[in-house]
Structures are given as C-alpha cells and as structure tokens.
Amino acid sequence: MAERAMVYEPDSILRKKADPVSDFGDEFQQLVDDMFETMYANKGCGLAAPQIGIGLQVSVIDLGEEPANPFVIVNPEIIERTGIHNMEAGCLSVPGAFAAVERSATVRVKAQDRFGKPFEIGGDGLLAECLQHEIDHLNGVLFIDHLQPVKKQMVQNKSRKFRRKNKLG
Template sequence: MILDIRIFGDPVLREKCAPVAEIDDEIRRLAADMQETMYDADGIGLAAPQVGVPIRLFVYDVRDDEIPPGVLVNPEIVEEKGATKEEEGCLSIPGLSETVERSESIVARGLGLDGESVEIRADGILSRCIQHEKDHLDGILFLDRVSPLKRKILLAKWRKQERD
C-alpha cells in the first residue's frame, strides 16, 4: 500500500523517534508499504517518520545491482571515516536539493526484519543514504546540515514553491 509522504512543516519530521520494541507482522507490513511508497516516489530511502510513524526504522534501495535493498530497524552509526560533499534531496522536501557534507564511509548496525543483528559497511551513495535516513529518525533534515545562508535561501525557495 502506498502511504502519504509527510512534507516539510509536518511536526512528525522533527520528532526524535522511539526505538522499535518488537519486530512483528505490523512492523514488517509497515516496512513493505514504505518500500512500495519509496519506489512509487522514485526515492532511494524512506524513514518511518516520513510516513507519519515516529519509530526508528528506514528502508533503502540505492538502485545498484551490487547493493541489495534493505531495511534497518533501530539503526546506529558506530563508525565514520572521511568526508565528502554531494548533492542531496529529500522526498519530504520536494523540489529542493543542496550540497551536503557527510562522512565518506560508515559502519551502521541495527536489526533486520527477522530480528537478527545487521552490520552494514558502506561508502558512496549507500553511506550517504543511511546517514540521511538515520538523521530523519532524530528529527534532522538535510536543510539542517547546510550553512545558515544556504538554509535561508532554500527556505525562501520552498516558501515561493508553496505559494505558486
């Protein structure tokens, strides 16, 4: 089922999300619906608060044959190395993108939908995607990771888009 993606300004996007206490059929169904929603919106990642559910879960698919799609529950980033700047956008802030600095490579840990521990060593687009989606679980948007001047410009552009 395709879910409604919450748009910038919705308070759920600024919440620090609660850990998932138990991975049950409801959580698995939510993850499947989130994947369907992500594909429908042509995104590469989607966090639960983006569909109005303030829990620590996200889905991803960076559309690379070497990197399978996945789900991470209660994720943590336990190691970060290097720095890189690339352009990012967000399904919750359609029409805006900006260059954002992120760690070049990371190690993320969490749980899969089977409840088993998962560790992901990532660089490139997968590293960026995981960092972006994990930020959502802490109420952080990519706009928060740009300079105050760029943020002001982006917010003005957003307000203009909303009026038009």
C-alpha cells in the same frame, strides 16, 4: 501493500527522535512493505518512517543499483565514521530542492533487519550518504539542517514553491 501519504517539512513529526522498534510482528511487517511501496512510488532511494508520520526507528533503502538490493535498517546506530565528503543531497520530505551537504566519507552502521536480526552494513559514496541521511531522519534531523542558515532558507523556499505548484502537502 498500500502507498502511504508523505509528510513534508516543516511537519513536527520530522523533528522528533523516533522510538526504538521492539515489536517485529505483522503490523510492523505491513509498515515495512508500505514504506517500500511509498518509496518506489515517490522515486526515492530511502524512506524513514517519520516521513509517513510514524515515529519508529525504521528506514527502507534501495540505491537503485543493478542487481537491486533493497534493505531495511531498524534501530540503527553509526559505530564508525571516517573522512569528510561533500555530496549533493535531496529528500522526499523537502521535494524539488537539492544542496551539497558535508558528510562523513565512510560509515559503519549496526542495525537490525526487518525481523529483528542484528547485522552491520557500511561503505562509502551513495551508500554512506544514504545511511547518514536515513539515520538523521530517525533522530529528527533533515539534510537542510547541515546547511548555512541563508542556504537553508533558500532550499526551504524553493521546496515550498515546488510543493505549491505540484499540490503536495
């Protein structure tokens, strides 16, 4: 396994709709392992392939709960959503800045696992927020896009300062 380099906003790869995964072979398995390693190294609870510069529809997630439950969503699609919920959000591609984002309160997602087997997952709270955040990434959308323009600018500026100070990107 190897940690991969993070890509930061405003890199254009973060703005492209990722391609569906059709080859679940060795190279893809290596990518998934590397994504987990990169997510843990950066202390995130989710990482989408575009965040390491790969335009494929795959995200790794580990909400940091006990017992640990790391999982992978490939070619995911939200099939049901209910309610509205405000939740503080952050992103490894926009480090050092956080903001409350309005999301659906619960979601149900249809996806494939890392070997291509279909499954469904859903829930509320952090899981719902994380699933929506990750699926946004695969559609070229960042959490800051859900903010009012002035707030978005503030969060972008704060993150750019943070990255300069910490020599990221």
